[in-house]
Amino acid sequence: MGFLCQEVNKIKELYYKTTSILKLMLARKDITILYPSLPVRPILPKRAKGFLSVDTYRCNLCEKCKEVCPSSAIDIDENNISINVDYTMCMYCSYCVITCPQKALSFSDEFEGAAKNKKIFKYKFNIINIVKAVNTKEK
Ligand code: SF4
Numbered sequence: 259m260g261f262l263c264q265e266v267n268k269i270k271e272l273y274y275k276t277t278s279i280l281k282l283m284l285a286r287k288d289i290t291i292l293y294p295s296l297p298v299r300p301i302l303p304k305r306a307k308g309f310l311s312v313d314t315y316r317c318n319l320c321e322k323c324k325e326v327c328p329s330s331a332i333d334i335d336e337n338n339i340s341i342n343v344d345y346t347m348c349m350y351c352s353y354c355v356i357t358c359p360q361k362a363l364s365f366s367d368e369f370e371g372a373a374k375n376k377k378i379f380k381y382k383f384n385i386i387n388i389v390k391a392v393n394t395k396e397k
């Protein structure tokens with residue numbers, strides 16, 4: 259009988275603890291948001307880093323970003339006049355952004371990096387201003 263009383267008391271204690279925690283949780287204000295049901299983009303902090311973006315008008319394929327990238331996330335394709343970024347390799351260190359003499363690199367506000375096929379995270383930026391790219395590179 260004594261054992262049964264002990265068990266009942268334990269259950270009661272657990273019940274009171276659980277309900278008091280539940281009450282506290284229900285009373286508090288939300289500290290997270292219902293993502294992705296609610297738009298999160300407007301409340302991104304200013305310094306948030308999304309996927310690396312290349313200004314294809316500014317880039318002159320000088321390769322400096324490729325040289326400084328510690329994770330080999332950037333590749334320059336001179337034949338196809340493009341700069342290729344592998345977002346699965348990028349660790350958002352900013353080295354390339356700081357180094358780029360043309361100020362062609364920046365972090366976008368695109369950050370949703372979940373997909374079934376990682377091939378989509380290899381992105382090719384075709385350099386648009388080819389004449390400028392060749393001219394400024396030769397200087
Ligand atoms: S101009 Fe900037 S983005 Fe283009 S290759 Fe040079 S360092 Fe990289």
Ligand code: SF4
Nearest residue numbers: 327348349351352354
């Ligand atoms: S942010 Fe860093 S890791 Fe990502 S591409 Fe630039 S240099 Fe490479």
